[in-house]
Amino acid sequence: RSLSRLGTMALKLLDDLIAELEMQLGVAPGAEPEMPTGAAATNASAKGNGAPREKKKKDKSGKAKGKAKAAEPPPSDDQPLITRLDIRVGQIVEVWEVEGSDKLFGEKIEVGEDEPRVICSGLRHFYSLEQMQDRRILVFCNLKARKMGDIKSHGMVLCAEKQVDGERRVEFVDPPADAAVGERLTFEGLEGEPWAPNAVAKKKVLEGVFPGLRVNEGGEATWEGSRFMTSAGVCTAPTLSDCEMH
Numbered sequence: 001r002s003l004s005r006l007g008t009m010a011l012k013l014l015d016d017l018i019a020e021l022e023m024q025l026g027v028a029p030g031a032e033p034e035m036p037t038g039a040a041a042t043n044a045s046a047k048g049n050g051a052p053r054e055k056k057k058k059d060k061s062g063k064a065k066g067k068a069k070a071a072e073p074p075p076s077d078d079q080p081l082i083t084r085l086d087i088r089v090g091q092i093v094e095v096w097e098v099e100g101s102d103k104l105f106g107e108k109i110e111v112g113e114d115e116p117r118v119i120c121s122g123l124r125h126f127y128s129l130e131q132m133q134d135r136r137i138l139v140f141c142n143l144k145a146r147k148m149g150d151i152k153s154h155g156m157v158l159c160a161e162k163q164v165d166g167e168r169r170v171e172f173v174d175p176p177a178d179a180a181v182g183e184r185l186t187f188e189g190l191e192g193e194p195w196a197p198n199a200v201a202k203k204k205v206l207e208g209v210f211p212g213l214r215v216n217e218g219g220e221a222t223w224e225g226s227r228f229m230t231s232a233g234v235c236t237a238p239t240l241s242d243c244e245m246h
Helices: 002-025 038-049 197-202 205-212
Strands: 087-097 105-110 117-121 136-140 146-148 151-153 159-164 167-172 213-215 221-223 226-230 243-245
Touching (some): 117 151, 197 205
Antiparallel strands (some): 087 105, 087 136, 146 151, 159 167, 159 243, 221 226
16 A cells, blocks of 8 residues: 555656646647657758758859759861851842941841841942842851841851952852752861851951962862862852952
């Protein structure tokens, strides 16, 4: 009987201690302790077991960065300069005089793409609108677009130039009559694929090509003696020879 009385007294003392602790902690009597859930539970678990929290790398702007993409191999500097350019047979399908300029034509030129390219050319002192319309020409297609007047020009046309009897003469370099619109030129004896426009601009490819561009004595378009070729033959200047091109 005395053992039973001692057990009862011990249980009462334990209940009193629990009640006093609940009052000190602000816990309602008999309430179940709350367990963290979701993200809180995950973080609590990570803190509890000492696991490091994963941190995403940020770029200079403070934005989280994913995995870096594999860089494309740089173009080869050993490639002949002219082969780095994408020069194609084109045809002018629409032409107009650019407002606010006495030199510029605006042209829409087919080069074998989904839509004609808009290109500006300073040729109003050398051609009329009628002479420009439907003209077949050669077009530099992998140059970065640049603003000319109020128009963004997406390429450049190739012309020959020479002083004749004290007068400046400028004329288009012509592809062969049977060359297909959109055909990319090749260069006799040289090989290489065109570069992306950004690489062409960064490496100043066009500036490096200009000094070697010439119409030879036979009226054929060349770069350092290598002729501009299509599947239908060589490209030529209509009347000029032994002169520069640009």
